[in-house]
Amino acid sequence: MNNTVKVLALGLACGLGAAAVLAATDPAAQIEQDLHRHIAELASDAYEGRAPGTAGEEKTVAWLQAAFEELGAEPGNAGSWFQEVPITAVTTAPDAVLAIRGSDFSADWAYGSEMMAFTRRQVEQAGIEESELVFVGYGINAPERNWNDYADVDVSGKTVVVLINDPGYATQDPALFNGNAMTYYGRWDYKYDEAARQGAAAVLIVHETDAAAYPWEVVRSSWSGANIGLTADNQHLDKAAVEAWIPQAGAEALFAAAGLDYAQSKAAAARPGFKARPLAGFHASVSLNNSLSTNLSRNVVALLPGSKYPDEVIIYSAHWDHLGVRPDAPGDNIYNGASDNASGVAALLALTRQFMSADAPQRSIMMLAVTAEESGLLGSKYYSENPIFAPAKTVANLNMDNIAAGNIGRTRDVAVVGYGNSELEDYLARAVRGQGREVVQEPYPEKGYYYRSDHFSLARIGIPALYLTRSTDSVEHGKEWGDARLRDYTANHYHKPSDEYDPSWNLSGAVQEVMLLLEIGRELAANRDFPSWHEGVEFKRAREQSLAAPSRR
Incomplete structure (x- = not known):
C-alpha cells in the first residue's frame, strides 16, 4: 500500500466498524448513508472534476483503492487494483474559426458560441x-432497413451536413426505425464514423x-478542452479530419443562402427514398x-x-470520471459531476459493503469503476x-450511471433503458x-x-x-412533478458546474x-443461469457465439 493510499485508508477506517453493524441491521439505511458520504467525497473540489489523465484522476483512483481495500474486497486484475487504459488527449485551440463561403454568403463561425469543431485524429x-x-x-447507411443516405453521392474529401437522431424520432412513425426510441443510427458517434x-x-x-x-451548452462543455481517445498506432487517421457541431440557427441560415428551406429539407430527409443534395457553390x-x-x-x-x-x-459497473476543470471559464469552472x-x-461501494456483510457469493462479483466514459x-x-473475465464466463x-439525477426520491415505477x-x-x-x-420503459x-x-460496451460483445435510470413517478409528488425535476436537471445541471452535491438531496x-x-x-450469484438476450436483439448472436465456445479466465 503506497503512502497516498495509507493516508486515505486512515480517513475511511474510522466509521467502518459502526457501519458494518448498520449494514447488517438496516441495509437500506446503510446504503443511503454510504451514498451521501461517498458522493460528497468524490464530488468535492479536491478531486478537480475527476478528468482522466489529471491530478484529479490520481486522487480519485487512490481513494477508490483505499475504499475497496477497507471494505475487504480484493484487487481484481491479476493482483492489481487497476487496468491501465492508454489514452491520448487532443486539445484544440479555441481560436478556431469555421468559414463558410457561398454565392452572396460569407460566415465565420466562432468556436464555442457558433460551432464546436474538433478532431479525433491524434495529430497536431x-x-x-x-x-x-x-x-x-441523417447520414445513415442501414442495409437491413433498406436505408442509405449516401446512395448515389460521392462525398470523398467533402464536408457532410448531418441531422442528429434518426427518421423514426423525426416522424414518430413506429414502423420507421424504432419510432420514437432512438436507434444507434441516431447517435453522434455513429454519424461521425459512417461519414468517415x-x-x-x-x-x-x-x-x-x-x-x-x-x-447547446452541453455540446460546448463536452467537446471543448481535452478530447480523449484510446491511444492508437494509426493516430485514428481513419476518422474524418474535422468533426463538428453547428447550432440549428446556423444551419437554417446556411440552407436559406443555398436556396433551401431547412424545415422542408429536414422533413424530406426523414422519408424513405431521400437523396443527398450538394449545397452547390458552398465550401x-x-x-x-x-x-x-x-x-x-x-x-x-x-x-x-x-x-x-x-x-x-x-x-457491476459505473464510470468514475467527469469533465474536470475548464481554466478559461468564468466563475465556478469545476465540473464536479456529483450525480454524473x-x-x-458511490453505489459500487455501497454494494460492496452489502456483499461483504453476508456469506461469500458462489460466483465472483466484480466492481468495475471505469474511466473516460464522458469521452465516448x-x-x-x-x-x-x-476482458479480465472471458465474455463466456x-x-x-449491472450498470449504474447518474442514479441521483433530479433527486426525485422514492418512485412507483422502475424505468429500464433498453426495455x-x-x-x-x-x-x-x-x-x-x-x-x-412497476417496471416501465424509460421515460x-x-x-x-x-x-x-x-453497459453498451459490454452488450456489444454479447454480455x-x-x-436502470430516471424513474419519475414520485410516490410523494406524482409523475408530472418527477418529470419536471428530471427536465430541470437535464437543462440546468447535466454536464455543468452546478452538478454539485447537496446534503439535502433525497437519495431514497x-x-x-x-x-x-x-x-x-x-440471485445470479447463487444459481447456474446465464441470462440471454431476447430474439431480435442485435447482441444475441455475439452471446450465443461466446457461449458455444467458452474460454477460461
Missing part, C-alpha cells in the same frame, strides 16, 4: 480548405436540443491546432471471489477489448414485486440513453446488461435502485 494539425458541402440527411467510412473529410452535425437530448474551411498528451488512465477493479464458481462473474457519476461510484465510453470499451453486467432486451428483466420483475413497484427513449453509458430513490441491483446480483 487538422483541417479542411474549401471543402464542398453536401447535405446527407464514406470518405468525408469533415462532418457538421446540426444540433437541436430535443433531438440531441441536451442543450467550408477550418484549421485546428492541437496539443497532444498521452497518459495511462485506469479502470479500478475490485473483486469479491466466488466461493464455488470463482471463474464466473457478475460485473459520483452517485454511481473509452474505459468500458477498453475492458470489452481486453461473464454472467451479466425488453434481455432475460435480466425477469430477475428485475421478481425484485420489483418486493418493492411494490425518454428518444434520447438514446442505451448507447450513452458503459447481457441491465441499466437511488437506494431503491441499489437494493434492486443487490437482489438481482445475489
Whole structure:
C-alpha cells in the first residue's frame, strides 16, 4: 500500500466498524448513508472534476483503492487494483474559426458560441480548405432497413451536413426505425464514423436540443478542452479530419443562402427514398491546432471471489470520471459531476459493503469503476477489448450511471433503458414485486440513453446488461412533478458546474435502485443461469457465439 493510499485508508477506517453493524441491521439505511458520504467525497473540489489523465484522476483512483481495500474486497486484475487504459488527449485551440463561403454568403463561425469543431485524429494539425458541402440527411447507411443516405453521392474529401437522431424520432412513425426510441443510427458517434467510412473529410452535425437530448451548452462543455481517445498506432487517421457541431440557427441560415428551406429539407430527409443534395457553390474551411498528451488512465477493479464458481462473474459497473476543470471559464469552472457519476461510484461501494456483510457469493462479483466514459465510453470499451473475465464466463453486467439525477426520491415505477432486451428483466420483475413497484420503459427513449453509458460496451460483445435510470413517478409528488425535476436537471445541471452535491438531496430513490441491483446480483450469484438476450436483439448472436465456445479466465 503506497503512502497516498495509507493516508486515505486512515480517513475511511474510522466509521467502518459502526457501519458494518448498520449494514447488517438496516441495509437500506446503510446504503443511503454510504451514498451521501461517498458522493460528497468524490464530488468535492479536491478531486478537480475527476478528468482522466489529471491530478484529479490520481486522487480519485487512490481513494477508490483505499475504499475497496477497507471494505475487504480484493484487487481484481491479476493482483492489481487497476487496468491501465492508454489514452491520448487532443486539445484544440479555441481560436478556431469555421468559414463558410457561398454565392452572396460569407460566415465565420466562432468556436464555442457558433460551432464546436474538433478532431479525433491524434495529430497536431487538422483541417479542411474549401471543402464542398453536401447535405446527407441523417447520414445513415442501414442495409437491413433498406436505408442509405449516401446512395448515389460521392462525398470523398467533402464536408457532410448531418441531422442528429434518426427518421423514426423525426416522424414518430413506429414502423420507421424504432419510432420514437432512438436507434444507434441516431447517435453522434455513429454519424461521425459512417461519414468517415464514406470518405468525408469533415462532418457538421446540426444540433437541436430535443433531438440531441441536451442543450447547446452541453455540446460546448463536452467537446471543448481535452478530447480523449484510446491511444492508437494509426493516430485514428481513419476518422474524418474535422468533426463538428453547428447550432440549428446556423444551419437554417446556411440552407436559406443555398436556396433551401431547412424545415422542408429536414422533413424530406426523414422519408424513405431521400437523396443527398450538394449545397452547390458552398465550401467550408477550418484549421485546428492541437496539443497532444498521452497518459495511462485506469479502470479500478475490485473483486469479491466466488466461493464455488470463482471463474464466473457478475460485473457491476459505473464510470468514475467527469469533465474536470475548464481554466478559461468564468466563475465556478469545476465540473464536479456529483450525480454524473459520483452517485454511481458511490453505489459500487455501497454494494460492496452489502456483499461483504453476508456469506461469500458462489460466483465472483466484480466492481468495475471505469474511466473516460464522458469521452465516448473509452474505459468500458477498453475492458470489452481486453476482458479480465472471458465474455463466456461473464454472467451479466449491472450498470449504474447518474442514479441521483433530479433527486426525485422514492418512485412507483422502475424505468429500464433498453426495455425488453434481455432475460435480466425477469430477475428485475421478481425484485420489483418486493418493492411494490412497476417496471416501465424509460421515460425518454428518444434520447438514446442505451448507447450513452458503459453497459453498451459490454452488450456489444454479447454480455447481457441491465441499466436502470430516471424513474419519475414520485410516490410523494406524482409523475408530472418527477418529470419536471428530471427536465430541470437535464437543462440546468447535466454536464455543468452546478452538478454539485447537496446534503439535502433525497437519495431514497437511488437506494431503491441499489437494493434492486443487490437482489438481482445475489440471485445470479447463487444459481447456474446465464441470462440471454431476447430474439431480435442485435447482441444475441455475439452471446450465443461466446457461449458455444467458452474460454477460461
